[in-house]
Amino acid sequence: MTEFFQSFGMSYEWAWTVATLVGIITISLLVMFSVAMVIYVDRKVLGAIMMRRGPNVVGPFGLLQSFADGLKVFLQETIIPSAANKGIFLLAPIITFTVALAAWAVIPFDAGVVVSDINVGLLYILAISSLGVYGVVMSGWASNSKYPFFSAMRAAAQMISYEVSIGFVLVCVVLFAGTFNMSGIVMAQQGHGLGFVNGFFFNPLLFPMFVVFFISALAETARAPFDLTEAESELVAGYQTEYSSMAFALFWLGEYANILLMCSLCTLLFMGGWLPPVEWAPLYYVPGIVWFLLKTFFFFFLFSWIWATVPRYRYDQLMRLGWKVFLPMSLIFVALISGYLMATGHFS
Structure with a gap:
């Protein structure tokens, strides 16, 4: 990725810095999205084993339930x-x-x-x-x-x-x-x-x-x-x-x-x-x-x-x-x- 940013005329130091920042942001966003999804999977697996439905209302198949929960806690008072x-x-x-x-x-x-x-x-x-x-x-x-x-x-x-x-x-x-x-x-x-x-x-x-x-x-x-x-x-x-x-x-x-x-x-x-x-x-x-x-x-x-x-x-x-x-x-x-x-x- 450093070479990619160097192709825009950046020096090696700046290209490495930007590439590292992009990598950090990308990995952080992927991990956060994965966390939201695995919380949904966790509840679905538990529901299936315990013969319950699990999340199934918010979004198709309940896929947006984790994001709804996140919005709820974000709007609450600390x-x-x-x-x-x-x-x-x-x-x-x-x-x-x-x-x-x-x-x-x-x-x-x-x-x-x-x-x-x-x-x-x-x-x-x-x-x-x-x-x-x-x-x-x-x-x-x-x-x-x-x-x-x-x-x-x-x-x-x-x-x-x-x-x-x-x-x-x-x-x-x-x-x-x-x-x-x-x-x-x-x-x-x-x-x-x-x-x-x-x-x-x-x-x-x-x-x-x-x-x-x-x-x-x-x-x-x-x-x-x-x-x-x-x-x-x-x-x-x-x-x-x-x-x-x-x-x-x-x-x-x-x-x-x-x-x-x-x-x-x-x-x-x-x-x-x-x-x-x-x-x-x-x-x-x-x-x-x-x-x-x-x-x-x-x-x-x-x-x-x-x-x-x-x-x-x-x-x-x-x-x-x-x-x-x-x-x-x-x-x-x-x-x-x-x-x-x-x-x-x-x-x-």
């Missing part, structure tokens, strides 16, 4: 509790929303279709996703209410616990791929399974890590059965209880942007990203971005399916799973995978 810390109270949803969007800067939708193809893309995502806990803690503390504060403490402990396991799973992927670059990780999966399957999920050493990553992604984004931060019988709406209008909507948008991010990471790290499922020449006629979106929305469907069918964990069960099962398991597999790769001469 109510700030009198005892709240107003500055931090308003800053918290902005941080949550901004951090959720910033992580998409290194997500490649296709070969070369990425805002910033940096060499440490995976580390960047791990660092950015870790910042999301600040928005949660700030919102719970600034509300000056017990329910949001307790929920924020729960959410912080939950997110930090499962990020540890996710970190070790990423180490396993990096050991096989030999790079932290997201595009490099995708290309390392080409023909990885028996020479014709594109994806690390087919590897018997990495498949258990794929399962751990997927379940940890559910916990990291506080989706059922790990939505203990907003258990209706205990914590009302969780750390968002005191929020209304666009402040609440920013939390909602950030939450779904993070869910889509985790679905895209499942696609990029284990399912071959924009590559077709198998090495068959006719499949490469389908644009890579189509494969990427199909795989990502398949994982989102799994997220919705699990929400509708699996009962909620108790909080002690949630923490036990993270610290006593996933953490030791991921550590063991880091040792197994590194030992296997050393023995087979992979690093040489």
Whole structure:
């Protein structure tokens, strides 16, 4: 894209700046539109599994329901509790929303279709996703209410616990791929399974890590059965209880942007990203971005399916799973995978 703007007579610096801004705006708009659509899909899947209709009134097949909800919250009054810390109270949803969007800067939708193809893309995502806990803690503390504060403490402990396991799973992927670059990780999966399957999920050493990553992604984004931060019988709406209008909507948008991010990471790290499922020449006629979106929305469907069918964990069960099962398991597999790769001469 930089070359395209240079063709208009711009210097390289200005062309790079404009190209980067256009990329950021394009990705942000696409993510926001996708969030609106997946909220609709979420409600439709839940409705189908629970034998209800779901949204079906606003627009054809109810497709405009998410936009109507967005307009409704935009027109509502933002109510700030009198005892709240107003500055931090308003800053918290902005941080949550901004951090959720910033992580998409290194997500490649296709070969070369990425805002910033940096060499440490995976580390960047791990660092950015870790910042999301600040928005949660700030919102719970600034509300000056017990329910949001307790929920924020729960959410912080939950997110930090499962990020540890996710970190070790990423180490396993990096050991096989030999790079932290997201595009490099995708290309390392080409023909990885028996020479014709594109994806690390087919590897018997990495498949258990794929399962751990997927379940940890559910916990990291506080989706059922790990939505203990907003258990209706205990914590009302969780750390968002005191929020209304666009402040609440920013939390909602950030939450779904993070869910889509985790679905895209499942696609990029284990399912071959924009590559077709198998090495068959006719499949490469389908644009890579189509494969990427199909795989990502398949994982989102799994997220919705699990929400509708699996009962909620108790909080002690949630923490036990993270610290006593996933953490030791991921550590063991880091040792197994590194030992296997050393023995087979992979690093040489």
